[in-house]
Amino acid sequence: MALRLLHFADLHLDRSFAPQRLFGVAAQRRREDLRAALQRILERADHEQVDLITCAGDLFEHDHITRETALFLAQTLGQTSRPVLIAPGHSDPATASSPYRYLRWPANVTVATHEDLRPYVYGGVSVWAAGFNPANTSETPLAATPSLGDGAHLLLLHASDMHTVPDGVTPVAPIVQAQVEQAGFRHALLGHYHNAMSQGLLTYPGSPEPLGWDETGRHCVAFVTVADDRNLSVDLQDINHRRFVEETLDVTGMTSREQVRDAMLAARESRHLDGAVLRTRLVGERTQSLDLDPRALALECNDGFAHLEFLDETRRIHDLEAVGSEFTSRGEMVRQLQAHRGDAEKDETVGRALQLALDAFEP
Numbered sequence: 001m002a003l004r005l006l007h008f009a010d011l012h013l014d015r016s017f018a019p020q021r022l023f024g025v026a027a028q029r030r031r032e033d034l035r036a037a038l039q040r041i042l043e044r045a046d047h048e049q050v051d052l053i054t055c056a057g058d059l060f061e062h063d064h065i066t067r068e069t070a071l072f073l074a075q076t077l078g079q080t081s082r083p084v085l086i087a088p089g090h091s092d093p094a095t096a097s098s099p100y101r102y103l104r105w106p107a108n109v110t111v112a113t114h115e116d117l118r119p120y121v122y123g124g125v126s127v128w129a130a131g132f133n134p135a136n137t138s139e140t141p142l143a144a145t146p147s148l149g150d151g152a153h154l155l156l157l158h159a160s161d162m163h164t165v166p167d168g169v170t171p172v173a174p175i176v177q178a179q180v181e182q183a184g185f186r187h188a189l190l191g192h193y194h195n196a197m198s199q200g201l202l203t204y205p206g207s208p209e210p211l212g213w214d215e216t217g218r219h220c221v222a223f224v225t226v227a228d229d230r231n232l233s234v235d236l237q238d239i240n241h242r243r244f245v246e247e248t249l250d251v252t253g254m255t256s257r258e259q260v261r262d263a264m265l266a267a268r269e270s271r272h273l274d275g276a277v278l279r280t281r282l283v284g285e286r287t288q289s290l291d292l293d294p295r296a297l298a299l300e301c302n303d304g305f306a307h308l309e310f311l312d313e314t315r316r317i318h319d320l321e322a323v324g325s326e327f328t329s330r331g332e333m334v335r336q337l338q339a340h341r342g343d344a345e346k347d348e349t350v351g352r353a354l355q356l357a358l359d360a361f362e363p
Contacts, residue, residue, distance in 0.1 A: 187224065257291060
C-alpha cells in the first residue's frame with residue numbers, strides 16, 4: 001500500500017455561533033465541542049495508523065481566534081506522530097496576521113501558505129496543495145495546473161465543486177470534476193461544504209461537528225487509501241458527537257407546562273435526541289391558563305440535551321363571550337367586531353381580526 005491518510009476540513013475553531021442565536025455559555029460549550037472533535041480526529045488517525053493527516057481549510061476562524069486557541073491547536077497537532085498537511089481556507093487564510101504566519105508550528109505540521117499548487121510527497125504519493133487566495137475568491141485554483149509527471153497525485157484544496165453547490169452556500173475558488181481529471185489528479189480532497197459527500201474524484205468530509213440547524217447531513221472524516229497499483233478508495237466515517245435538530249410541538253389541548261415537558265421527554269426518547277442541540281417551535285392553540293415562558297420551559301426540559309430553546313408560535317384561545325361582557329375597551333372592541341359577523345367569508349375575516357386584536361391586549 002502506497003499511502004493511507006485521514007482527511008478532514010471545516011472545523012471552524014472559535015466560531016461565534018451568533019447566527020444560530022447561541023450566546024454566552026451555550027456558544028462556549030459549542031466551541032468546546034469543536035476542540036473535542038479535533039482531539040477525536042487525531043485519536044482516530046492514531047488508531048487507524050494512517051500515514052498522513054490532511055486538512056482542507058477553515059481549521060479556525062481568523063476573525064475570532066484567540067492566541068490561546070492558536071496555541072491549543074499547535075500543541076494538539078504536535079501531539080500526534082503523524083505528519084499533518086494543511087491547505088488554508090477562506091475563514092483561515094494565511095494572511096500576514098494569521099497564526100499560520102506568527103506561530104512556530106510543530107515539526108510534523110506543514111501549512112501550504114502559498115497560493116500556487118505545490119507538491120508534498122508522502123510514501124510515493126504527491127499531494128498538491130495551495131492556500132486559499134482571499135483576493136480572488138472567484139478565480140479557479142486549477143487555471144494553471146503544473147505538469148504532474150508519473151506517479152499518484154492527489155489535490156488538497158479549499159474549493160467549491162460548481163456542480164454540487166449546496167443551497168445557501170456561497171461558492172469560492174470554483175472547480176469542476178473535469179478539471180481535476182484533465183489535470184491528472186487521482187482524487188481531490190476538498191473543504192468548504194459542511195455536509196459530507198464523496199462523488200467520483202471529489203471528497204468533502206463535511207464539518208466534524210455540525211455548525212447550525214441547516215447542516216443535517218453527515219459529518220465525517222475521510223479515510224483515503226492509495227494502493228501500490230494506484231487504485232484509490234474512500235471511506236467516510238462519522239465523527240460528530242452533536243446534532244442540530246429542529247422540532248415542532250403542537251400544544252393544542254395541553255393545560256399545563258408539565259404536559260409540555262412530558263411531550264418533550266417523549267420526543268427525546270422516540271427521536272433519539274440525547275445530546276442534541278435542539279430548537280423546538282411550539283405551535284397550535286393554547287388556553288389562557290397555559291404558561292409557555294420559553295426560558296422557564298427550557299430550564300425545566302433541558303435534561304439530556306446539549307442545548308434546548310423554545311420558540312413560541314402558538315395562538316391563544318380567547319373566551320369571546322366573557323371578554324364581550326366586559327365594560328372595557330377590550331370588551332367594546334369584541335362587541336363591535338362580533339357585530340360584523342355574517343357569511344362564512346366574513347366570519348373568517350372577523351375571527352382573524354379578533355385573534356390579532358386580543359393577542360395585542362395581552363402583556
